[in-house]
Amino acid sequence: MKETIETDLSKKGLMSKLIGKGSFFREWIIPIVAAIGIACLINKFLVYNVYIPSESMVPTLNVGDKLMVTRVYDTSNIKRGDIIVFYSDELSEVLIKRAIGLPGDHIEIHNGIVNINGQDIKENYVKNNEIYNGTFDVPQNKFFFLGDNRNRSNDARKWANPYIDASKIQGKAQIKFYPFNEFGSLYSTK
Numbered sequence: 001m002k003e004t005i006e007t008d009l010s011k012k013g014l015m016s017k018l019i020g021k022g023s024f025f026r027e028w029i030i031p032i033v034a035a036i037g038i039a040c041l042i043n044k045f046l047v048y049n050v051y052i053p054s055e056s057m058v059p060t061l062n063v064g065d066k067l068m069v070t071r072v073y074d075t076s077n078i079k080r081g082d083i084i085v086f087y088s089d090e091l092s093e094v095l096i097k098r099a100i101g102l103p104g105d106h107i108e109i110h111n112g113i114v115n116i117n118g119q120d121i122k123e124n125y126v127k128n129n130e131i132y133n134g135t136f137d138v139p140q141n142k143f144f145f146l147g148d149n150r151n152r153s154n155d156a157r158k159w160a161n162p163y164i165d166a167s168k169i170q171g172k173a174q175i176k177f178y179p180f181n182e183f184g185s186l187y188s189t190k
Contacts, residue, residue, distance in 0.1 A: 046071060048171065050085060050096060056147035056154065057083070057096060059127050060186070066178035067096075067186070069171035075143075078102065080116070083173040083186055084145065086164050096173060097155055098125070101144025103166075107136040109157070112150065126150060132157055141166045 052065040060083070061067070069085050078084065082099045100114060100121075101107045108115040112129040115121070123129075130151040138144050142163035147153025156162035176182050 049177070050094075050171075050173070052096065055149050055152045057098070058149040058152070060098075060125050060148045061096070061173075061176070064179075065176055065182070067173045068175040068177055069173050071171050072169050075166040075169055078143065078169070078172070080121070084143070084169055085171045085173060086143075086145070087168045087170060088159075088164065089168070090159050090161055091154070094170065095145070097145035097147050097153070099143055100146045100156075101136060101138040103138055103140045103142060105138045105144070107138065107144060109134045109136075114146075128152065136162055139163060143169065 047068055047070055050067050050069055052061045052063060052067070055063060072078065072084070078099055080099055080102060083096060084099050085094060085096050087093070088095050101116065105116050106118075110133050111131050113120055114123060125148045127149045128151040132150070134157060136144055136156070142165055144156050144163060146155045146157065156164075173186055175185055
């Protein structure tokens with residue numbers, strides 16, 4: 001009987017040392033595991049980062065830039081001009097381009113000038129506009145994307161199916177965080 005009591009007490013002493021006040025486990029291990037768990041949840045459901053591998057969005061985004069992207073759950077909040085991350089079934093890869101055409105839009109491109117629903121749009125962000133002519137009618141629940149560096153961008157003008165389904169949209173680019181000297185919102189007014 002005495003041995004049982006001592007064993008139980010020594011187990012309690014060990015547990016007290018492991019999770020008691022001032023213990024290494026309680027002060028270090030639990031907070032680190034909790035922080036990692038929270039970071040994983042944030043990355044899965046709210047925000048993630050992307051790396052820019054090509055010149056298709058120059059001058060807005062350069063090769064090597066890193067961005068913070070918010071996940072998109074309601075595509076009705078996407079506005080013309082938003083920089084969107086999406087999956088292309090045709091190219092079998094994730095892309096980042098600018099939303100130009102929204103569901104139901106009629107788009108005409110003449111000599112590189114984009115006209116949407118009868119109005120030319122101002123695109124100060126476009127670099128190296130190329131002479132291109134085409135007409136597109138964006139179906140419901142689909143979007144039309146172009147790169148800012150038009151003569152270097154493999155975008156909707158060149159795809160067999162120029163429209164991306166809303167279900168393929170993954171996120172909206174918000175902040176450029178690398179290079180550090182260019183840190184800031186992608187939508188700030190200058």
